[in-house]
Amino acid sequence: MTNTSDLSRLMSIAAVERDCGLPKDTLRVWERRYGFPNPLRDRHDERLYPAEQVATLRLLRRLVEAGHRPGKVVGRSDEELSVLLRQVGVPARQIIGAEARQVLKLLGAYDAAGLREVLNALLMRAGLGAFAAEIGPGLAEAVGAAWSRGEIEIHQEHLFTEQFTTVLRSAINAAQGAGLPRRRPRVLFSTFPQEPHALGLLMAEAMFTLEGCLGISLGVQTPIPEIAAAARAHEADILALSFSSMIPALQAIAGLTELRALVPETVEIWAGGACPGLRPKAGFLVFRELSAIAPAVGDWRSRAAVARSS
Amino acid sequence: MTNTSDLSRLMSIAAVERDCGLPKDTLRVWERRYGFPNPLRDRHDERLYPAEQVATLRLLRRLVEAGHRPGKVVGRSDEELSVLLRQVGVPARQIIGAEARQVLKLLGAYDAAGLREVLNALLMRAGLGAFAAEIGPGLAEAVGAAWSRGEIEIHQEHLFTEQFTTVLRSAINAAQGAGLPRRRPRVLFSTFPQEPHALGLLMAEAMFTLEGCLGISLGVQTPIPEIAAAARAHEADILALSFSSMIPALQAIAGLTELRALVPETVEIWAGGACPGLRPKAGFLVFRELSAIAPAVGDWRSRAAVARSS
DNA sequence: GAGGCGTATTTGTCCAGGACAAATTGACGG
DNA sequence: CCGTCAATTTGTCCTGGACAAATACGCCTC
Structure with missing residues (x-):
């Protein structure tokens, strides 16, 4: 009994x-x-x-x-x-169905090493851009959904997060070391104090890194006045904030408004992530897709060039 | 007015x-x-x-x-x-005084790239073992003390943590990829739900990796029953738990006792970190210094060999 | 039927002030 | 000097009431 x-x-x-x-x-x-x-x-x-x-x-x-x-x-x-x-929860990204099934199978078998190999293989095949912008969010969604359906345990979700983080961080390091010389915009990454998830932030960092931006990450859960202080200190051009559904949309907007008031107008605030009700407002941009980052950086540089020549 | x-x-x-x-x-x-x-x-x-x-x-x-x-x-x-x-905050480890001063100076100048370079240089000079076991804890302590004294802001502490994590994780990856073939013990890393700090866990992971162990990290803040479930699923030999002063010693001991009851006797529980009142008890070991991990792994292997031959 | 607008309902957050367990300190004896 | 027990401090939890912000609903107009 x-x-x-x-x-x-x-x-x-x-x-x-x-x-x-x-x-x-x-x-x-x-x-x-x-x-x-x-x-x-x-x-x-x-x-x-x-x-x-x-x-x-x-x-x-x-x-x-x-x-x-x-x-x-x-x-x-x-x-x-x-x-x-x-x-x-109708799974929006059917494209990565096969990859997701493979990952879930490995998680089911508790095969950490195999998981790492598969993620590395996906990274090589798709390239860092598609890996961070498409495969990462797709896999994260699939793993989250599997957890809420009770198909996997929390510790298996943790394992996925850990392995994915490791693979992506290595790739970002490699991309930073070699390749293009770094130039503006200078981007500061963080999340609000209620938001402990680092995955979205890291995927955004990957996208900016690919565009050759100067990136500085403060990690997760930085108090809002501290983000503002860091923005001034580092002379950041863009503040990149990541949100998950952990944080109510209204609190996110309140926080962004507070932050907006604390940094100069010349500093842009870009918000993104899987936060359902998050809508753009005067003072900050909202990105629904990570793939929108690359063109937006291009736009920023055009604007900056115009501003400089005037 | x-x-x-x-x-x-x-x-x-x-x-x-x-x-x-x-x-x-x-x-x-x-x-x-x-x-x-x-x-x-x-x-x-x-x-x-x-x-x-x-x-x-x-x-x-x-x-x-x-x-x-x-x-x-x-x-x-x-x-x-x-x-x-x-x-x-009187700094206890005077040995790394010069390095700590340099790091604090870079933090004061908001020089993220310089900081990364210095950390990489320290890693190369000292090797992964000394970097994770001596320099890491020393720097972390110095940075924490500087924050307590109000010499640096939280965002600067975040910046340090982020850069240090990046450098150390890369080094661990490199050590895992090349070098010795991985063999037992199989070690599972995590922290309790109240403990969000990842740095101690990562430094421990470095030490075990150097000994050629099979390491699997669940990341931070895993519920205790989940840690136990993961231990069974992964057939772990050792559970490595990291604590900071964030968590009261009594809660830590209560959690370790609970965990002890949930996993087979053959699985060892190794606890470590900067948690003042944490004392060893029947059922789990407590490590005051990361450098004690290497010999302990050797002991474990001797014990395992004896057990196998008997 | 689509869309704007004012009203009703739902829902999250705040308050006060009491209670007590957990953590810390201090006193005491070995 | 160190361990143990009692006194104190401190954080967290409780109840039940209140109301603003968010949302749904009814109504009107096009």
């Missing part, structure tokens, strides 16, 4: 917030309004979430992000939620 | 949490207990923090992180806080 609330599988509200990306206040108010989640309590009345409920919360987060209203979906069974999810 | 509460320089509690890294609950309870911060209120009684108070909060966070008690420092003037800040 299986104990449904196995002690080792209970999580505190802080752990659930970390794990699911749902703020504590939201977890509590959902419980109050919709009756779910319905955590156990320890002797001091603190919430203890069973692993099954945490899994359901992850599904809910994806659905809400995709546009469903919490009032309509919170409280439904996992089966119903899965049905809804399947209707939402 | 300067308006001390200029409207454009007021921040909501959520914004302060993001920028200072102090949770909302902590901001409220400091206000209640110590009378600081002392934010204005909008018409709906929501806190609005003036920029000056936010700056002071940043100083306070540094001091608290360096070991000062909030009750002793919250409420003091900026001048007093600055004096205290200058006293923290």
Whole structure:
């Protein structure tokens, strides 16, 4: 007989917030309004979430992000939620289907070395540009979807991220070392404090590197005033910010607006990533596709040349 | 005349949490207990923090992180806080004093390319082993201390981390590709969910790689049951966990004990990092120095050989 | 039927003030 | 000098109420 609330599988509200990306206040108010989640309590009345409920919360987060209203979906069974999810996440990039299947197969076999080889082979075949702009996002999406369908475990997603990062970073290094002399624009890369994902940032860095830009990465999770300070210090021309669905679109826009006010008008702000509701606004550009970076750098250089000659 | 509460320089509690890294609950309870911060209120009684108070909060966070008690420092003037800040962080490793000064100078000049060159030169001069085991920790400590003293900004610390990671990861790749054939032990690397720092993990990976081990990294912040699942799936011989002072020693020990119960006795658990109170216990080893890894791998192989022949 | 606009509903975030566990300090004895 | 236990400090969690911002809905016009 299986104990449904196995002690080792209970999580505190802080752990659930970390794990699911749902703020504590939201977890509590959902419980109050919709009756779910319905955590156990320890002797001091603190919430203890069973692993099954945490899994359901992850599904809910994806659905809400995709546009469903919490009032309509919170409280439904996992089966119903899965049905809804399947209707939402129609895989957009069928092109890389074969590669994705191969990667998922290797992840299923826990074959780290094989995975690295395949990624390197893909890089060689497609070139750095297509690898970062097309294959990378496609594979990341496929792996994320497989995880949300329960086909792979978190540690397998971690493994993929780690191997992909390694391969891509090596390629960027190689491209920086050899090849074109580096010239402007000078681009500063980072993410906002709520955004811990480095993959999107790295893929963007690859695209800029291919265009011969001067790139400086601050890594992930830099406070906004610090990004502004770094922009001034490094005399950056462009701030490149990467977003995933980890961060609500509104917070992203608020952050970008705050950042806009902190740096001179001459510094451009380019935002990109898989953040559904992120729309361009006065003061910053939004890139839906990594492939749009290359022409945009060309445009920037034309503008810069005009400005210089005038 | 300067308006001390200029409207454009007021921040909501959520914004302060993001920028200072102090949770909302902590901001409220400091206000209640110590009378600081002392934010204005909008018409709906929501806190609005003036920029000056936010700056002071940043100083306070540094001091608290360096070991000062909030009750002793919250409420003091900026001048007093600055004096205290200058006293923290006496560099322990004087050996790498010259290198650290050079790195800090480059950070001060925002010279990313120069920094990369210096790190590469250090790597070549010292070799991967000494670079990862001695120079890396020494530089990281010096940079962290400089931040505590307010000599550099967070974005400069990020820049250092990013450049160091790049250099070290390239070196690990090179060492893996060429050189010895890989053989056991098979080592799985990760950190606990509360631990986002990747540098220690990477330095450990370098040490194991030099010994010719089969290394698999899951990256940072893997849930404990997932680490256990990955250990079984990959048939790992050793789980290598990295800790910083980010994580309280007791939580680390609790996590290690939990992990111990989830994996077979034959899998060893090796913990390391700059976590002050972390003591070895039955079931796992604790490494104070990265240089202790090499001999420990040798011991493991001897033990494995004995076990096999018996 | 498509599109703009004002109103109703939903939803996330904030507040206060109390409580207590976890972490740290300090006192005490070996 | 070091380990153990009690006192204190500190961070996190709790409840339940409130409301603004976001979203959906009804209505009107073209």
